[in-house]
Amino acid sequence: MVLAQRAIASMDLDPIQIGIVPESGPNRVGLVGLPVWMWVDSPTDDTFGPITASASEGSVSVSATASVASIVWDMGDGTTVTCTGEGTPYADHYGKQDSPTCGHRYEKMSTDQPDGAYQVTATSHWVVEWTGGGQSGTIEFDLTTDALPIRIGEAQVLTQ
Known part of the structure; x- marks a missing residue:
């Protein structure tokens, strides 16, 4: 176990x-009600895996392979979204459709975020x-x- 931890540490x-x-x-x-797309931007071995490293002491050697199994997105509005895989990067031709792999929709403006700013994290x-x-x-x-x-x-519709 100590050698496994050492191998993991060397992965950085x-x-x-x-x-x-x-x-x-x-x-x-x-805008409220429109899709939000989330994905892993420029995934690398050390941010998404898989990555393999070894550690040795004396005649004992340990090999470890690490990879991301899932990502939990905290959307800042009290909801979390769990996605597996890297997600799909948004491109303009997708228009207003939902992400096929990892997405969210904000349903209403929060009174906790009067400026509409939500703090998003990915675990x-x-x-x-x-x-x-x-x-x-x-x-793990x-x-x-x-x-x-x-x-x-929020989009405001004005009529005259």
Whole structure:
């Protein structure tokens, strides 16, 4: 187990990079009721896996392989969305359709977020399978991103 932990430490794993539409930033606002798309932006071995590393001490060697089994998205409105896989990056030709792999819709404006800003985080659930020294096992742990603010507004229809 100690060698497995050492192998995992040598992987230098990081939380994913969030891909999301609507994008974070000034002059970027999504609308209540429209789909939000979430995905792993530019996945790498150390942010999504699979990645394999080994550690040895004396004649004992352990090999460990780590990969993300799921991602729990905290949407900042009291809901979480659990997705498996990397998600589907949004492209303009998708229009207003829901993400086929990982999405959400904000249903109403929250009184807790008067400016429409929601703090989104993504928690990667890593599963590591290890074997060596006549033993094997599974180690699981989570890595969470820093919060990413996105803004959601309401469309107002004006008639004259």
